[in-house]
Amino acid sequence: RDPERAASENSALLTWINSKDHLSSIMAEEVLLFGLWASPFSRRVEMALKLKGIQYKYFEEDITNKSPTLLKHNPIHKKIPVLVHNGKPIAESQVILEYIDETWEGHPILPKDPYERANARFWAKFIDEKYLPGIRNALSAEEKQHENAVKEACEVLKHLENEIGEKKYFGGEAIGFVDIVANIIGFWLGITEEISGTKLLTREEFPKLSNWADVFVSSSGIKENLPPRDKLIAYLRTRLGTRSTDASK
Incomplete structure (x- = not known):
């Protein structure tokens, strides 16, 4: 998605959403997504919608000046x-x-089997609750704490290395819930490694997870929905500095 084009369309779309035409169209199937082009969390949703073949209208948010519509729809966390x-x-x-x-209907995201569904939820939660804080610490820790922070982050990656094993995707032969959540590893980790100068996901230490990342980012339905690498690096360097990983608010 071109962020400049999305931003130029945003004003007209937000005017429409509050119009009478919009209100009358609510009775029809309507899917709107408020997101940020550089956010792995926003991209998760786009990936799922694209895999399902769902048509939707996209609203690009400025996280330094969030729209009243976003704040109305998410008054608790106020984020995309x-x-x-x-x-x-x-x-x-x-x-x-x-x-x-x-x-x-369409491409299944979660497994049908109850145990497998629970397992997928476990690993998705693990990524957001353990991986994200660990990576942030590793990429932002002061020099004295840096070595320990990197070691702890690698321990988290090791668990994911063991979980992916010999599977093509975390979900088996098709992209599933954990794969979509793990986009923050498959694509964004390499970006933050380049910005910070700290390498974590090495092919020598994590060959299976590295192979998964290569397959994931080149998969149909995924590669078309990733932001331009150079533009993302420039954006994160400008907004977040050289030792941060979070691209959303």
Whole structure:
């Protein structure tokens, strides 16, 4: 998605969403997504919608000046992504992914088997609750704490290395819930490694996870929905400095 083009369309779209024409169209199937082009959390939702073949209208947010519409739809956390389906807002990327899977037919995101579904939820939660803080610490720690922070982050990656094993995707032979959540490893980790100068996901130490990342980012439905690498690096360097990993608010 071109962020400049998205931004230029945003004003007209936000005017439309509050118009009478919009209100009358609520009765029809309507899917809106409020996101940020550089956010891995927003991209999770886009990936799921594209895999399902769902048509949607996208609203690019400025996280330094969030729109009143976003704040109305997500008054608690006040952040992206937010999916609005027929006027009903859903927040938090993992919650949105489950909603998409339960609402629309097509490419399955979560497994049908109850145990496998629970396992997928476990690893998705692990990524957001353990991986993200660990990577942030490793890429932002002061020099004295840096070595220990990197070691702890690699321990987290080791668990994911063991989980992917010999599988093509975390979900087996097809992209699933954990793969989409793990986009922050498959694509964004390499970006933050380049910005910070700290290498974590090495092929020598994590060959299986590295292979998964290569397959994931080149997969149909995924590669078309990743932001331009050079533009993302420039954006993160400008906004977040050289030792941070979070691209959303």
